[in-house]
Amino acid sequence: xxxxxxxxxxxxxxxxxVGAELRRLAAEGGVAVEIAHDGMELVLR
Numbered sequence: 001x002x003x004x005x006x007x008x009x010x011x012x013x014x015x016x017x018v019g020a021e022l023r024r025l026a027a028e029g030g031v032a033v034e035i036a037h038d039g040m041e042l043v044l045r
Contacts, residue, residue: 001026001032002033002042003033003034003035006035015035019035
């Protein structure tokens with residue numbers, strides 16, 4: 001999962017803490033997660 005719309009819960013808090021919590025929750029569900037950032041490029045094949 002790539003989070004592309006970062007609301008105040010992500011932007012207004014410590015990115016490292018939020019990212020760690022998101023990764024923990026995603027791992028529980030067997031999902032990989034990444035927070036998008038300006039200039040991010042992704043190649044889909």
